[in-house]
Amino acid sequence: MISPLSNPPLFHLGPLPVPESVVATWGIMLLLAGGGAMLTRGLRLAPSRTQAALELIVSTVDSQIRDTMRVEPGPYRAFIGTLFVFIFAANWSALLPGVEPPTAHLETDAALALLVFLAVIWFGVRAGGVRGYLASFAFPNPIMIPLNFIETLTRTFSLLVRLFGNVMSGVFVIGIVLSLAGLLIPIPLMALDLLTGAVQAYIFAVLAMVFIAGAVAEAKPETPSTKAPP
Amino acid sequence: MSIDWAALGLQALNVLILVWLLARFFWRPVAGVIEQRRAAAQALLDDAGAKNEAAKAALAEVTATRAGFAQEREALLAQAQAQAAAARTTLLAAAAQEAEALRREARAAMQTEQAAAAQAWRARASRLAVDIAARLAARLQGEAVQAAFLEFLLREIQALPPAARQAAALEAVSATEIPAAAQPDITARISAALGATPRISFITEPALIAGLELRGPHLRISNSWRADLDSIEQDLTHDG
Incomplete structure (x- = not known):
């Protein structure tokens, strides 16, 4: 059995090795971007069923951003929504035969956690400037600077480990069960894995919102700050 | 276990590109049409509100006009009563003048008749006196x-x-x-x-x-x- 932790390259793009997770990510990107562009070509004020479903997705994302971040969703919708949709699609890509979810590999999850880490800095600096963002590390007093800095790194690491652990473990367990038992035995585990994938996508997006909202709130001196959970 | 940093960079770049693509082709258009619908609904509500205000203003105007009708009716009634009173006064004055004229005419006619009667009686008396005198003179x-x-x-x-x-x-x-x-x-x-x-x-x-x-x-x-x-x-x- 191939270790789920391994990520062997399928081919090389010049000097860069291109593993299977990257190719799967390209497929997911093509599917999502192409599908989005195709479905949003004929948008009208009087919506069709498809448009209503698309608007339901956008409205739900907006509602989650409003409820979680207490801000207008416009600047954050694309990043948060894309994180959720991509992780959801990546987790559920396990349904396709022969496709291993990109999120079951450490590099993809690390890339997502890295983007969230950078997004927290970006939105924090945009809300309060560099000085305001750096000053947020001294909240509630300068003694907390080392702890806040470590917290920023560890919560990013926790994002990475949480998503990777849940998705990888699901794939790992299904692989073990499939190697030991018959063909139909892994199906309940696969269903459970789908549920786990959806929940993990939601958790990842919500935590990204919480981290960004914390940075934005603490970077604004006049705004009452709400300490983000670790 | 080791991390493939090239794969990590590629995946980060991929997700960034996906964020841009979906923002360009999905999130922004759909949010835009939602906003357009909200704006259209708001415009309809504003228009309905404006029409409601206009209807209220029209109702108030109609109410004021109806009150004006009542006032105008009262004014017309008062004017008609004044005209009737004036006409009655004029008619009474004309009747009084006519009655006075009739009375004067009757008095004049009566005086004329009295004068004529007096004249007749005088003439008769004169004739009677002359006849008496003639009878006396005849003797x-x-x-x-x-x-x-x-x-x-x-x-x-x-x-x-x-x-x-x-x-x-x-x-x-x-x-x-x-x-x-x-x-x-x-x-x-x-x-x-x-x-x-x-x-x-x-x-x-x-x-x-x-x-x-x-x-x-x-x-x-x-x-x-x-x-x-x-x-x-x-x-x-x-x-x-």
Whole structure:
């Protein structure tokens, strides 16, 4: 059995090795971007069923951003929504035969956690400037600077480990069960894995919102700050 | 376990590109159409609100207009009452004037009738007085009366201007027939008074009651009870 932790390259793009997770990510990107562009070509004020479903997705994302971040969703919708949709699609890509979810590999999850880490800095600096963002590390007093800095790194690491652990473990367990038992035995585990994938996508997006909202709130001196959970 | 940093970088780049692609082709268009619908709904609500306000304003205007109608009705009623009162006053004044005119006309007619009656009664009384006087005078017949009337006649002739005394033929009219024996004397005295010798014929008219008159083509001397009574009666009638 191939270790789920391994990520062997399928081919090389010049000097860069291109593993299977990257190719799967390209497929997911093509599917999502192409599908989005195709479905949003004929948008009208009087919506069709498809448009209503698309608007339901956008409205739900907006509602989650409003409820979680207490801000207008416009600047954050694309990043948060894309994180959720991509992780959801990546987790559920396990349904396709022969496709291993990109999120079951450490590099993809690390890339997502890295983007969230950078997004927290970006939105924090945009809300309060560099000085305001750096000053947020001294909240509630300068003694907390080392702890806040470590917290920023560890919560990013926790994002990475949480998503990777849940998705990888699901794939790992299904692989073990499939190697030991018959063909139909892994199906309940696969269903459970789908549920786990959806929940993990939601958790990842919500935590990204919480981290960004914390940075934005603490970077604004006049705004009452709400300490983000670790 | 080792991390493939190239794969990590590629995946990060992939997700960033996916964020941009979905923002460009999915999130922004769908959010845009939601915003457009919200704006359209808001515009409809604003329009409905504006129309509602307009309807309220129109209702208030109608209410004010209806109140104006009531005021105008009251004003018209007051004007009609004033016009009726003025017309009544005018009619009463005209009726009073007409009644006054009728009263004046009636009074004038009554006065005229009274005057006419008085005149009639006066004339009747005059005639009655003259008749009484004529009956009384009729009893005064005799030579003395005849001689007195002859003297009156002669004085009247002498009072005439000379030109009026010229006549070729005259009539001497008496109430009773003058005896033929006395006629030459009377003729002579009249001729003497006239200063001429006209031919005088004697005529009898009982209506004279008593007296002697002289009548010619251009001369008439009334000298009898009848002439005096007529003169008195005329004076009495006219004096009234």
